[in-house]
Structure formats: C-alpha cells, structure tokens
Amino acid sequence: MTEKKLQYIEEAGMAFELFGMTRMAGRILGYLIVSDKESVSFNEIMEALKASKGSISGTTKQLIAIGFVEPVSLPGDRKTYYRISNLKVGSILKARIQLFLKFADVLDKGRSLKEKNDRVSEWTLEVSSFYKWFGDEIDLVLQKWEREKENIIKQTTKDNENKQ
Amino acid sequence: MTEKKLQYIEEAGMAFELFGMTRMAGRILGYLIVSDKESVSFNEIMEALKASKGSISGTTKQLIAIGFVEPVSLPGDRKTYYRISNLKVGSILKARIQLFLKFADVLDKGRSLKEKNDRVSEWTLEVSSFYKWFGDEIDLVLQKWEREKENIIKQTTKDNENKQ
DNA sequence: CATTATGTTCAATAATTACTGAACTAAATG
DNA sequence: CATTTAGTTCAGTAATTATTGAACATAATG
Structure with missing residues (x-):
C-alpha cells in the first residue's frame, strides 16, 4: 500500500461521510477501489486500515446490505473475501x-x-x-x-x- | 397550534434528519409549513418549538443559507420574520x-x-x-x-x- | 476432541454533533 | 443617555454515533 493510496483511502472516508455513510465505510470502499487484487480478505482490510475486527465486521455487513460490496467465497479457503460489487x-x-x-x-x-x-x-x-x-x-x-x-x-x- | 400540528412538526424534524439536516431545522421548516401566517417571528418559533434562542438563531441562519427559508422585514417593526422561500x-x-x-x-x-x-x-x-x-x-x-x-x-x- | 482460524456480538469508550443558557452587541425607544 | 427589545455568540453540556477490544460462537484441522 503506497502512501498515496493510504491518503486516498482517508479522502474517500471523508467524501463518503457527505453521503451519510460512516467514515469507515468510505475507507473500506476506498481501499477496495485502489486495491489491485480481485478481492481482499477481512484481515487484509483490518491491517490496511488499522481498524478493529468489530469495526470491519460491522461496516462490511452494512456495505453488503446496501449493495456496494459483495462477499466472495473461494474454494479450499475458509476466509471470506470482499470486493466492490457491480452495482448498477x-x-x-x-x-x-x-x-x-x-x-x-x-x-x-x-x-x-x-x-x-x-x-x-x-x-x-x-x-x-x-x-x-x-x-x-x-x-x-x-x-x-x-x-x-x-x-x-x-x-x-x-x-x-x-x-x- | 393544534396537537396534530405539533406532532407533524416532530415528524418533519425526523424526516429532515434523513436529508442530513438537523432535527431542529426540520422542525422549523415543519412549523413554517403548517403555520397559517404569512410569516412568523423569531419568538413565535421559539415558543412553538420550546427551544432556546441560540438554537433558533443558529438554525434559522442555516436554513436561510441553504435557501429554504427567507427572512422578512416589516415596516414599523424591528423584528425579523421568517417564511418558507419559493425555492425552485x-x-x-x-x-x-x-x-x-x-x-x-x-x-x-x-x-x-x-x-x-x-x-x-x-x-x-x-x-x-x-x-x-x-x-x-x-x-x-x-x-x-x-x-x-x-x-x-x-x-x-x-x-x-x-x-x- | 483439543486447537486454531474466522468472524460476530456487545459493553465500554471515544469522537462528534446538537442544544442550552448566559453574557453580549446593536439598534430602537422614551 | 438609560432602558428595552431583538438577536448573536460561544462555552459548557447533553445526546448521539462510531469505534474499540475482549469475550464468544462456529467451523475446520490435526
């Protein structure tokens, strides 16, 4: 994660607050946007954003509920991965x-x-x-x-x- | 002010919160909407909503800034009156x-x-x-x-x- | 079945935001 | 020019909301 990307993630957090979303929700979206991986795990998000498990758990659930994020399950891997969904x-x-x-x-x-x-x-x-x-x-x-x-x-x- | 109107004012307060406005801003708008007067004074708003001067002062200023409310000045009267503006x-x-x-x-x-x-x-x-x-x-x-x-x-x- | 991995839940705390109330300014009135 | 009226400002407090962190649940692994 480059310095620029980390900075962008914070900006995204602020910007999404204007939409009535929480800063953390914006950060997660920002992270998923600039990540060059297909999908990222719960733990990667936690570490990248230096946030607590509870916060990531609650916020990913919210983002999934409103359709911005979707969970991805991979064969032979018990983790859940997350990615930006193709919301219309x-x-x-x-x-x-x-x-x-x-x-x-x-x-x-x-x-x-x-x-x-x-x-x-x-x-x-x-x-x-x-x-x-x-x-x-x-x-x-x-x-x-x-x-x-x-x-x-x-x-x-x-x-x-x-x-x- | 009838019981129904007072109830409506609270509803309006809650509804406008969904728009990212404060509850008090919604209440003031609600009050101005159901009032059958041409325009209402600072004091009438305060008394109708049972809120503090500070709160009414700050919130009317906000509502004026975003264009929902306009202040009205009447000849021979030093008070400022307020009304819903004809926002397009x-x-x-x-x-x-x-x-x-x-x-x-x-x-x-x-x-x-x-x-x-x-x-x-x-x-x-x-x-x-x-x-x-x-x-x-x-x-x-x-x-x-x-x-x-x-x-x-x-x-x-x-x-x-x-x-x- | 003990251990580890992956999340979830929720009470406590931190951070933010709204509201009050009292002191203040400015303008009008007598 | 003292007093009253109308409203503003702002520090303190109340209320709300976000976040943490630790205990817990669940499922997989050896």
Missing part, C-alpha cells in the same frame, strides 16, 4: 430518490394540516408533484443512458487521455 | 447532484491510483461517466418539467381530491 448506476440514484419521495410526503402531509390555501400550499404542491413526477421520469433518463452510454464512456475516456 | 424545485435537486459529482471525482481519483486496469476500473469509469452525464441531463429534465408542470400539477390535485 441507476440503483444508487434510485435509492437517493426514495428520500425525495419521503420529502414529498412530508410536504403533502403539512399541506393537509393547513386551514388556509396559501402561497406555502402552492409551493408544497408544486415541489411534491415535481418529485413524484421525477421518480418516474428517471426511468426514461436511465433508458437513455443505456442506449447512449457506450459512446459517452468512450468520449470520457478520450477526454481523460487528453487531460494527461 | 430544480435548485434543491441540483444541490443534491453536486454530491454525486463529488462521488464521481472520488471514483476517478481512485481509478487513477490503480496499477491495473481491471473490473473495478471499468465500474468506476462507468459510474463516474454516468453521474457527470446526468449532471447535464438533469437540465433537460427540468426544462421538460417547466413545459409540463401546469398539467401535471392539475392532475395531481385531481388525484388528491379523488383520494379523499
């Missing part, structure tokens, strides 16, 4: 959109409790309608992505090459 | 998308630190390309919303009426 782009996004639908519900409930129909009612109605509509619209966007992604990724790769 | 639906969404772009950057940086070009590199490339693409695509979605919202909101209103 859409599913990360859609999980977040659930929050917006919850937000819309809160706005609707608030509106229903008002005696008056006022500026705020109109606002909550518009915002809530939008997020509900958006929840469906996103499927169209994801379909478009599926159709176009090949070209877009090719272009991104080229852009990256030019940057260097 | 798109701007709430776009603020969230900034987080995804940050996420994409972390994935890109991770990929650049790898020695190998492997399954994980491909995944980080795809996910990161998607979020960057999505950041632009969202503008098209918002344009579509602007064109269609009038009809959609009308429909939502009808749906709500039928529910009752």
